[in-house]
Amino acid sequence: MIIVNSRHAAHDQPRHVERAARLSAALEALHAAPHASGLAFIEAQPADDASIRAVHADTLLDRVRWSATQAGFWIDHDTYTTAASHDAARCGAGAAIQAVEGIAGSTPQRSFALVRPPGHHATATRSMGFCLFNNVAIAAQHARARLGVGRVAIVDIDVHHGNGTQDIFYQQPDVLFCSIHAAPLYPGTGDDRETGSGPGSGATLNIPVPHGTGDAGAALAFTHLIEPALRRFQPELILVSAGFDGHHRDPLGLLTYSVAGYTAMIGRLCAIADECCGGRIALVLEGGYDLAALAACVVGATHALAGRHDIDDPLGPSGQREPDITPIITRITARHPLFATGTTP
Ligand SMILES: [Zn+2]
Incomplete structure (x- = not known):
């Protein structure tokens, strides 16, 4: 099930990387894909x-609402609004809620909320980093407060650290926030020593990886950190902050993932969802600023959600040599509370 936020289009600055053309390109590619006829599209x-x-x-809500009275406004030096941004952001959050509603029932349908503006940098109190409302956090909280879901895992595969999502759930034991991201990079948070606090101690897992890390590094992190963390946490549903700016063509990202690599990550998360929580997995779009890479990754993601792994990567691998992230994995497994014997977050 694909939930589309059509109201996004008037939230636009054509010269900004986070522009309406992103979602238009993704939707165009999706509608042209051979499996398009099998996809259910729903309006946010x-x-x-x-x-x-x-x-x-x-x-925060009042400020975003007020921004609709202005023809154009900058919340910070890289986060713009237009008169239509409040509507667009509200529908983006609504799409994420619909995605979670699609997987929370007795017959879950893997879902993908195709939204912009993105959300994962928005903290409890501050819109920032192109993000107005934190879509994935709103969906997770909706699942817990209104759908009777106890434990939610949020896996963030955007190239940037999801500081907003971390901030919102940092003291919550029932929401596992797990992020693999490039470091150093905006917004500068996401050190692996940030592991949650108070009752949420151990329920935040950050995997900062060096510039140039690609598919092999991500696969290693999935095998040794992300999948074991999810198995230990035993979520009732998995939400994915699906940012595709880790692709090697992305102008903002510093990682070298391929479309095939991103598709494999989502396929692995689907398999863990099948194993741990009855297949309950939903994706929420975050970043991705190279139009061709974003479009191909969105198509690849829908293949993975449909259980298909035989994708044709139109953009190929980066061809660059990757750094070895084994020392980072060893360090995190040695000191993160989630991997300490006998403890459960
Ligand atoms: Zn990003």
Whole structure:
């Protein structure tokens, strides 16, 4: 099930990397894909105030709402709004909620919320990093508060650290936030010593990887960190902050993932969802700023959700030599509470 936020289009700055052409390119590729006829497309509905307030301060919501009175406004030096951004952001959050509703019932349908603006940098109190509302966090909180879901895992595969999602759930024991991201890179958070606090100690897993890390490094991190963490945490559903700016063509990213590599990551998360939580997995789009790479990764992701792994990667591998991330994996397994014998977050 693909939930499409059509209201995104008027939230646009054509010269900005986070522009309406991103989602248009992804949708065009998806509709042209051979399996398009088998995909169910649903229109996003706006999230209500209560859903947004469940993760964001009133001041943040009020500011985004106020921005609709302005023809154009900059929340910070890289986060713009237009008169239509409040509507677009509300429908983005609503799409993520619909995705989670699609997987929370007795007959889950793997879902993908195709949204912009993205969300994972928005903290409880601050819109930032192109993000107005934190779509994936709003969906996770909706699942817990309104759908009776106890334990939610959020896996963030965007090239940037999902500082906002981490911030929102940092003290929550029932939401596992797990991020693999390039470091050093915006926003500068996501050190592996950030592991949660108070009751949430151990429920944050950060995997900062060096520039140039690609498919092999990600696969290693999945095998030794992400999959064991999910098995130990035993979520009732898995949400994925699906950012595709780790692709080797991306102008902002510094990793060298391929379309095939991204598809494999999502395939592995689907397999873990099958194993741990009855196949309940939903993706929420985050970054991805090279239009061809974003479009191909979105198509690849829908293949993975459909259980197909025989994808044709139109852009190929980066061909670059990758750094060895084994020392990072060894360090995290040695000191992260999630991997200490006998402890459960
Ligand atoms: Zn990003």
